[in-house]
Structure formats: C-alpha cells, structure tokens
Amino acid sequence: MNELQERILREGQILGNGILKVDSFVNHQVDPRLMDACGKEFARRFSRLGATKVLTAEISGIAPAVTTALHLDLPVVYARKTKPITMPDQVYLTLAPSHTKGRMVELIVSPEYLANGERVLIIDDFLASGQTILGLARLAEAAGSRIVGVGALIEKVFEGGRTVLKSLGVPIESIACIKSLEDGKIEFVE
Numbered sequence: 001m002n003e004l005q006e007r008i009l010r011e012g013q014i015l016g017n018g019i020l021k022v023d024s025f026v027n028h029q030v031d032p033r034l035m036d037a038c039g040k041e042f043a044r045r046f047s048r049l050g051a052t053k054v055l056t057a058e059i060s061g062i063a064p065a066v067t068t069a070l071h072l073d074l075p076v077v078y079a080r081k082t083k084p085i086t087m088p089d090q091v092y093l094t095l096a097p098s099h100t101k102g103r104m105v106e107l108i109v110s111p112e113y114l115a116n117g118e119r120v121l122i123i124d125d126f127l128a129s130g131q132t133i134l135g136l137a138r139l140a141e142a143a144g145s146r147i148v149g150v151g152a153l154i155e156k157v158f159e160g161g162r163t164v165l166k167s168l169g170v171p172i173e174s175i176a177c178i179k180s181l182e183d184g185k186i187e188f189v190e
Helices: 003-011 023-027 032-049 062-072 131-142 161-168
Strands: 013-016 019-021 053-057 076-079 092-098 103-109 119-127 146-156 172-180
Touching: 003 023, 003 032, 003 146, 003 172, 032 062, 032 119, 032 146, 032 172, 053 062, 053 131, 062 076, 062 119, 062 146, 076 103, 076 131, 092 131, 103 131, 119 131, 119 161, 131 146, 131 161, 146 161, 161 172
Parallel strands: 053 076, 053 119, 119 146, 146 172
Antiparallel strands: 013 019, 092 103
16 A cells, blocks of 8 residues: 555545545645655656646646656646736636536636647546546647646546546556545555
C-alpha cells in the first residue's frame, strides 16, 4: 500500500453519494511532502512522454500538478473557474460538471499560456466521471495542443471515468484507485 492510500484510510471521510473528503491533506489543507512524493511518482510514470506543459483545474489540482511539473522541469497552467480582469478578452472556455459543487463550472485558460503544438500532461486530484479531465482536454485541443497523458491522485473506479477517457488514446495513471466506498468503507483496487 502506498503512502497516499494509507493517508486516505487514516484521514479520508466518506460523505455519501460517492464523495470522499480528503480536505486535510489535498483539497483544503495540503501536505506538501505527500504532494511532492506524488509528483515524483507521476514524473517517473510520465517522463518518457515528452510533455511541454502540465495542465490542471483550479484549485485542488494545483498542488499535484505543481509538484509533478517541478520533477519534470515544466511549467504548469491551470484552468480558472472565473475570468479575472487580467485575462485577455479572447480565451479558451469550456463547461464541465462538478460533482462536489453540484453544478456546471467554467474552465478558462488564456491563450497566452497554452499554445499550438504544446504536448500537454493533465494532472488532477480526482478521476471520477472523467468530465473535468475531458474539459481540460477540450481546452488543450482548442489551443492546438496535444494531450500526451493523464494523471490523477485518486481514482474512483466505480464512477467509470477511465472508460470515458480512453477516447483520448493516452496513458492514464492514478496513484490510489478506489474500488468502493460502500458501507462506510474505503476499498482499494489491488
């Protein structure tokens, strides 16, 4: 069992409806040593893909994306959920459903930071339905970039997101794969 799985078992809270709360080390308070270990593992798994950028969604994807990018020596671009006044008028924008927010959210990237010909590695905190990651892929494709891989800290296998993402035709890696959250128990894929 890896360090992330141990932490999920120790501190993760099942809130129902397939929601796993990991706020104490990923989503609200961040454990930088754990994120660094996860970033190092992603870098090991994706080092041969020739990525030129790491792409994620704010806010929870930023920590694992930054540590992955650090170990790959790449810049990170994160999709914003609201457009700041500092962003140009012309942007890449898509909508994706948010399981935890219970509504559609905007994902916005400035063309200043995602360009034609980039080789993009997507890193996020969760892979559940796959819809946020597909939204990120749409942004990259709109910029003329190519997705080369997808990484998620935690995959909720029972939500089927990996199947949805197979259409991208790239390697998909998760550090902790959860088979079930039923009966108040976290069960990992072997």
